[in-house]
Amino acid sequence: MAHDHAHDHPPHLAHHFDTPQQQFESGKLGMWLFLATEILLFGGLFCAYAVYRYMYPEVFDYAHQYLDKVMGGINTVVLICSSFTMAWAVRCAQTENRKGLILGLALTLLGGAGFMGIKYVEYAHKIHDGLLPGTYYDPGGHDPESLKSAREAKLKAAAAAVATEAAAPQKTADGKPIEQSTIAAAPRGPKGLRKGDGIHTETPEKADEHAAAGHVQPHGERPEGVWWFFGIYFLMTGLHGFHVLAGMGVIGWLLYRSIKGHFNKDYFAPVDLGGLYWHLVDLIWIYLFPLLYLIG
């Protein structure tokens, strides 16, 4: 470290670096390493996706029909455009085009907000329809009153049936009681533990009503374990959405600093690094979109 205390540091050079070049390269390497950890973080979820899609292909095939391809597609376009405006902003920072930098960052921020807005609409729809992960999965839950009464009626009927059988055991022609187990048939596999099991069948009229109200009418028989898909859907898009929010925070901070005029052709590393992060968030979505929305 041929370091001379007398030489004057540029204002943005931290004391422990010798040259702005060294500082810039350190920041770049650090950011790439951080992006690698982000990919590994998502890697766990992609791994879970691969394992369960392999184990339950019919679930993924059926359940993906509930996702709105149009909204997902628009969101993909929005994010790709925001990546372009981000790249543009970085270029403007390098050429000291302050207006372009501010405009580019503002548009990127707008893109992020648009993405989250559309995501909000999609999520609200899923929640409304009870298309939720795991034990919360309750399709048709949008009509709580009738469902509740249906469930109660069903329980009452079952209790009454048991009571009648106990009181007056059925007999065969020769007078021997028919041996009937009062223990309910074991639900096959995971089905028995699902919330609201057995009460989600819709009458044809209700289904038509649904279709009229803009709800999805999936093709094919509902397989076991649709909650798998929605668990993975919400985890993956949720974690991604969280990263979009974090990225928006970073871009907001960069925008603030750009307006303050902190960046110039010798010092634009934060814009560059923030851009790298935003492109990664974009890239992850580009994988999520086909994996979740475009199955089959």
Next chain:
Amino acid sequence: MADATMTNPSAASTPPAGEMNYLTCARGWKSWFLTLDHKRIGIMYLIATMSSFGLAGLFALLVRTELLTPKDTIVDADMYNQFFTLHGAIMVFLFIIPSIPAALGNFVLPIMLGAKDVAFPKLNLFSFYLWMFGGIFAVVTLATGGLDTGWTFYTPYSIETQTAVIAMTTGAFILGFSSIFTGLNFIVTIHKLRPPGMTWFKMPLFLWAIYATAILQVIATPVLGITLLLLIAERALGVGIFAASMGGDPVMFQHFFWFYSHPAVYIMILPALGIVSELIACYSHKPIFGYRFIAWSSIAIALFSFIVWGHHMFTSGQSELVNMVFSALTFSVSIPSAIKVFNWLATMYKGAITLQTPMLYGLGFIFLFTIGGLTGLPLAMLSVDVHLHDTYFVVAHFHYVMMGSTVIAMVGGMHHWWPKMFGKMYNETAARIAFVLVFIGFNVTFFTQFIIGSQGMPRRYYDYEPQFQLGHQISTMGSYVMGLGFLLMLGYLLHSLVRGKKAPANPWGGSTLEWVASSPPSHHNFDEAPQVDDPYDFTGIDYKPDTDEYVFNRPRAAKA
């Protein structure tokens, strides 16, 4: 003065009395809590991790005390489960993982490299606070809500238990990110902040070890992060990914968990191996034998550690083929480990060995690490592991590696760099007595566990058959002796801060750059840029009996 330091750096390393060093250059609590100086952050880590060690050690003694007799001795079974969970979780997440890289590494790494600081000082402080926050979060959770899953959080039990799994996993998640940022910082520092002349193969071996560790921290820890997030989702939303009751796969949790946690075992041991390379070379006063082999074996261990995780799951229902593959791969780890041990032995051969306290720990390490490593082989063997799995044999094995190796090396390194960190010498006699107590106590505690483990004593059990009682009691007595040794250590180290003799720049005859800096170093580490030589060139480092220190009396190469 500038010219004099060029030819004889030791002149610069003994500053006149009253000259500022990193401890005295700024005062007040803010100068510590908001510091960006890697040395001060390292000291704060040292205090925090050693406090965690004390706390978790206390729980270890409680666990051992409970096991003096079958059934109730001092607490009931539920409390016992919480004790060993507290012991394991605090030791792993709050002590062993951060102790060497974050405490000693932070202090020593930039100085050994000849740099002024780590690459990202603010990120360094941020990871310290993340660690503090995660640590306090975890400890408060454990102390109030309790946790009885053990430190591995295995499903399905961790989904069903009523104790505070979500809070604890959140704490571990935060601690994980602290570890990632520390590793990231070190990798960039080593890549980008090496001064001219400091090529990769002129780096001290401790830096190679820290570098290998940092790779593991950066690559493995995010997977733990997502695993813990999935476990939280499992409990909060019931997504069913790890729940067999919903068609999920609990063994997948084990795969995810050990994909991180096996490399994490090497996050614990690799920096210890690096410290021992420094200790053996320094106190043999002889160039290290097989420098490149030791350096590359650190990298090899790091890479191998990613492909052996399945050996934790031999009895979890993996296919036979997978078991065989993991068993074979596990054996391969012994190759780079053995390379290191043989090179250390060859370094000592015909060396001028001085048996100061750090060297005692270095020698103790080689002994204990060899036992710990060799007992890993029967566990990697499928037919034997089926019998030894989940017995005290496993407990003894990993304590020989984690405690007997990592803690011993960490303590050895702490003694080695203590004069550098605080500018004070500790009482050598007291330190040697403490070493003997710890070394004997350790072996009594854990060697006994190999025996009762091979006889079938299952691990984690609260109650046991009367035939194991003698073994348990011997083991408990050993743990008390060890506790006494550590108490003595605390005493003389604190004493040295107040009454200790002033430390010279190079009390041990070390040849790496930190011994060129003054004790304690100045705020910028070096007043003049140090010259980079072969890190293990001991020629011209002469002992001066009147001041009890070593001085550099060699012609230095022209400044690069």
